[in-house]
Amino acid sequence: MSSLFRSEEMCLVQLFFQTESAHNCISELGHLGLVQFKDLNPGVAAFQRRFVKEVKKCEEMERILSKKSTFEKLEQELREINRNHAALRQNLIELMDIDSLLRMTEDFFEEAESLLTYSEPPSEDSVFIAGVIKQERFPAFEKVLWRLFHGNFVLRHTEMQATEELQARGAVKKDVFIIFVQGDHVREKIRKVCEGFRASLYSCPKTLYERKQMSNSVMTQMEDLRMILRRTEEYRAGVLTRAAEHVQEWGSKVKKMKAIYYTLNLCNIDITQKLIVAEIWCPVSDLTLVQSALIKGSEQSGSSVTPVLNRIQTQQTPPTFNRTNTFTEGFQAIIDAYGVGTYLEINPAPYTIVTFPFLFAVMFGDCGHGLVMTLFAVWVISQAESLRKWKNEVLNDVVIGGRYIILLMGMFSIYTGLIYNDCFSKSFNIFGSSWCVRPMFHAHGNETLHEYHHLQLNPFVPGVYSGDPYVFGIDPVWNIASNKLSFLNSFKMKMSVILGVSHMLFGVALSLVNFVHFRKFQDIFLQFVPQLIFMLSLFGYLIFLILYKWCITLRSETAPSILLLFINMMLFDYQSEHVLLYRGQKGVQIFLVLTAVLMVPVLLLVKPFLIYRTRMKTRHQVGEKDHFICFLLQVSMGDIFVYQAIHTIEFCLGCISNTTSYLRLWALSLAHAELSEVLWRMVLQVGLKISSGMGSLMLVVLFAAFAVLTVTVLLIMEGLSAFLHALRLHWVEFQNKFYEGSGYKFTPLSFDSLLKTQQ
Amino acid sequence: MASLLFCGPKLAACGLVLSIWGVIMLAMLGIFFTTHSAVLIEDVPFTEKDMEDGPTALQNIYKLYNQVGYNCFIAAAIYVGIGFLSFCQVRLNKRKEYLVH
Numbered sequence A: 001m002s003s004l005f006r007s008e009e010m011c012l013v014q015l016f017f018q019t020e021s022a023h024n025c026i027s028e029l030g031h032l033g034l035v036q037f038k039d040l041n042p043g044v045a046a047f048q049r050r051f052v053k054e055v056k057k058c059e060e061m062e063r064i065l066s067k068k069s070t071f072e073k074l075e076q077e078l079r080e081i082n083r084n085h086a087a088l089r090q091n092l093i094e095l096m097d098i099d100s101l102l103r104m105t106e107d108f109f110e111e112a113e114s115l116l117t118y119s120e121p122p123s124e125d126s127v128f129i130a131g132v133i134k135q136e137r138f139p140a141f142e143k144v145l146w147r148l149f150h151g152n153f154v155l156r157h158t159e160m161q162a163t164e165e166l167q168a169r170g171a172v173k174k175d176v177f178i179i180f181v182q183g184d185h186v187r188e189k190i191r192k193v194c195e196g197f198r199a200s201l202y203s204c205p206k207t208l209y210e211r212k213q214m215s216n217s218v219m220t221q222m223e224d225l226r227m228i229l230r231r232t233e234e235y236r237a238g239v240l241t242r243a244a245e246h247v248q249e250w251g252s253k254v255k256k257m258k259a260i261y262y263t264l265n266l267c268n269i270d271i272t273q274k275l276i277v278a279e280i281w282c283p284v285s286d287l288t289l290v291q292s293a294l295i296k297g298s299e300q301s302g303s304s305v306t307p308v309l310n311r312i313q314t315q316q317t318p319p320t321f322n323r324t325n326t327f328t329e330g331f332q333a334i335i336d337a338y339g340v341g342t343y344l345e346i347n348p349a350p351y352t353i354v355t356f357p358f359l360f361a362v363m364f365g366d367c368g369h370g371l372v373m374t375l376f377a378v379w380v381i382s383q384a385e386s387l388r389k390w391k392n393e394v395l396n397d398v399v400i401g402g403r404y405i406i407l408l409m410g411m412f413s414i415y416t417g418l419i420y421n422d423c424f425s426k427s428f429n430i431f432g433s434s435w436c437v438r439p440m441f442h443a444h445g446n447e448t449l450h451e452y453h454h455l456q457l458n459p460f461v462p463g464v465y466s467g468d469p470y471v472f473g474i475d476p477v478w479n480i481a482s483n484k485l486s487f488l489n490s491f492k493m494k495m496s497v498i499l500g501v502s503h504m505l506f507g508v509a510l511s512l513v514n515f516v517h518f519r520k521f522q523d524i525f526l527q528f529v530p531q532l533i534f535m536l537s538l539f540g541y542l543i544f545l546i547l548y549k550w551c552i553t554l555r556s557e558t559a560p561s562i563l564l565l566f567i568n569m570m571l572f573d574y575q576s577e578h579v580l581l582y583r584g585q586k587g588v589q590i591f592l593v594l595t596a597v598l599m600v601p602v603l604l605l606v607k608p609f610l611i612y613r614t615r616m617k618t619r620h621q622v623g624e625k626d627h628f629i630c631f632l633l634q635v636s637m638g639d640i641f642v643y644q645a646i647h648t649i650e651f652c653l654g655c656i657s658n659t660t661s662y663l664r665l666w667a668l669s670l671a672h673a674e675l676s677e678v679l680w681r682m683v684l685q686v687g688l689k690i691s692s693g694m695g696s697l698m699l700v701v702l703f704a705a706f707a708v709l710t711v712t713v714l715l716i717m718e719g720l721s722a723f724l725h726a727l728r729l730h731w732v733e734f735q736n737k738f739y740e741g742s743g744y745k746f747t748p749l750s751f752d753s754l755l756k757t758q759q
Numbered sequence B: 001m002a003s004l005l006f007c008g009p010k011l012a013a014c015g016l017v018l019s020i021w022g023v024i025m026l027a028m029l030g031i032f033f034t035t036h037s038a039v040l041i042e043d044v045p046f047t048e049k050d051m052e053d054g055p056t057a058l059q060n061i062y063k064l065y066n067q068v069g070y071n072c073f074i075a076a077a078i079y080v081g082i083g084f085l086s087f088c089q090v091r092l093n094k095r096k097e098y099l100v101h
Helices: A019-032 A053-068 A072-119 A135-149 A166-169 A185-198 A208-266 A286-303 A328-336 A349-363 A367-382 A393-401 A401-420 A446-451 A476-480 A482-519 A521-551 A562-571 A587-624 A627-633 A637-661 A664-688 A693-736 A751-758 B009-034 B039-044 B046-053 B056-101
Strands: A012-019 A126-133 A153-159 A174-182 A198-202 A275-283 A309-310
Touching: A012 A019, A012 A286, A012 A751, A019 A208, A019 A275, A019 A286, A019 A751, A053 A208, A072 A126, A072 A198, A072 A208, A126 A135, A126 A185, A126 A521, A135 A174, A135 A185, A208 A275, A208 A309, A208 A751, A275 A286, A286 A309, A286 A482, A328 A349, A328 A393, A328 A401, A349 A367, A349 A482, A349 A521, A349 A664, A349 A693, A349 A751, A367 A401, A367 A693, A393 A401, A446 A693, A476 A482, A476 B039, A482 A521, A482 A637, A482 A664, A521 A562, A521 A587, A521 A637, A587 A637, A637 A664, A637 A693, A664 A693, A664 B039, A664 B056, A693 B009, A693 B056, B046 B056
Parallel strands: none
Antiparallel strands: A012 A275, A012 A309, A126 A174, A126 A198, A153 A174
């Protein structure tokens, strides 16, 4: 029967299956996630294992996939697309050059023609060449032309207008130029010069009409090219996204294969090479599930022989398996972080679900902060799946994994905040305060009010204290009292001691359950009972004193301090001027201290003595000649004594130190309350105290600062601090009363958890 | 229309959360101030002079309470405006993200 109370009963099972069906069977078991494979070849090094080549191949593929590069076919396709794209771009740039050239050469032609008509009659061999050159090269180009033609040419140039599109595609500044020369033979020379300067030449028609035609055709070509380029880019993007999806799929397949081959490495291959033997740990209640998964696997691979399950008895300790759901796995994780429970030991997790958020809330108690924390946790729970995509390790593990813990912490904090009556350091007066001011000053009138700066409400004056305490929590009048801390400190310290001793007594009681389960009845009388009596007679009595003093009416000037009472009790110091709380207190206290002191030798000596006696008996029975062997096989008596002494000292001294350790509940709640008050007084009150109209604007700004500081300092920093201290109280003070924690965790072959860790 | 977007998605979301918190908390503070809650006495800027006059002392204190209360309500109203602005930014950010994909 599975429950969170105790870890599950596990069994060791031998599996026999055929080599052909091995892959499918293990794949089915991986999807099931309920079996842990034992390493049957522990002495074999990693590189000597049978399937080491396959594992390496899978690792290679994993590496390739993780670099997000594509497979060969995809790669080729992409290269081709890129080449086409580059060529088209080049074309587009050329066409744009021609277009601007044509536009700018209009006026050149007119000017040139007029110049030539003035100087010489127009001859058939006047040549003009038009082209585009990089702007930085133009001055050198001009100089060379001068040297070549000795000024017998006309050269005109303008800067080409850099359009947005060109700039976006990273083009450089270019100039358009046009040269007019006489003579046909110079055409070659000019062409060579232009080649040297890497200027691109374009043929330019002579007549206006032809130029206009060319301009139009260039425009349409450019439009076509632009459209083609856009289509190419879209297609490329589509190909890449489709490939990305496939990469994810392939990645998970490769991971699964690697896990399967790794598992096969753990198994034994029979001498005939046809049979694989595996040993698995699996929960007893899941044997039928495992069997059906194996049958399904062997059917898939088409083999005729079903795998055989053979449960074997073993002396080895099985792993510890606690079946958890999404809610409980967070709490189980924080228990396992300190130590995984011994096999079949009692599991502290179900109690931790309540006590951990409660102890956190005692240290955090503020209903305003608790409300913010609860709302945050509700948001994380509702968005858990989409938040998992954020790759941040810390956020994923802590916040998303612990979202239910945070929710409970917040809800419990609202509760303790209502008890402390603390909401952003202000109190609520829901039920009507039990303290009334008017009767205190009614008799003497206004003189008292005006003369004294510090006024007090004396509960012995009739009418001031109504006699009935505030219905739920701390009375709101304490929020505006100047001796608020004296009252609250006393209250919180005593409360911490009560909670601490109760928590520890509960831990001791759980050890009884463990003893009963493991049938160590001797230990119940030798360990559990003396420990309980020791703790109750000293610290149980302390709690009684606290509660008794709270219940009776005392005058505060003569009330005895509980701490002094306790110290005097331990020192047997009963002088007549000491005030005691009740009649017969001296006798009761002496009796309790003597009882507690008597328990120490019981814890220390009785168990080793009994072990010694049983050894003596068996030695007499076995006889003298086996004396030597017996002596070697057994642990020496000295070790047993020392172990028992350590355990006794740890328990007895630990009682005192652990009880004091619980005082951190008081310390942290005090720190939280003070920080909260300081934040209100120094930040928000500054804005509230401005009574003019500007007050509202200041309030807007200061509230934003107040909110940011509340979240960072009070929620995150104090929250983490209280979380840590509550965790420590569980791990050390609570669990060392009963928890052994020396087991190892059940790690089944599970594809779900494998793929989750990949993401 | 695109230039109306001046903060990223995270800042807008933070602003929205802060505004909702501000509206709720400042409105409640305003209510508690206008009902003259005794616990908030230390946040009211009264002076010695307000307590001198016999008959009107109480009314002076109440007047100051109300002033602080109205300040809180005005601040809450400003936060409503900031909240609306942040909400618009969040929506614009979502639309921009949608367009790119």
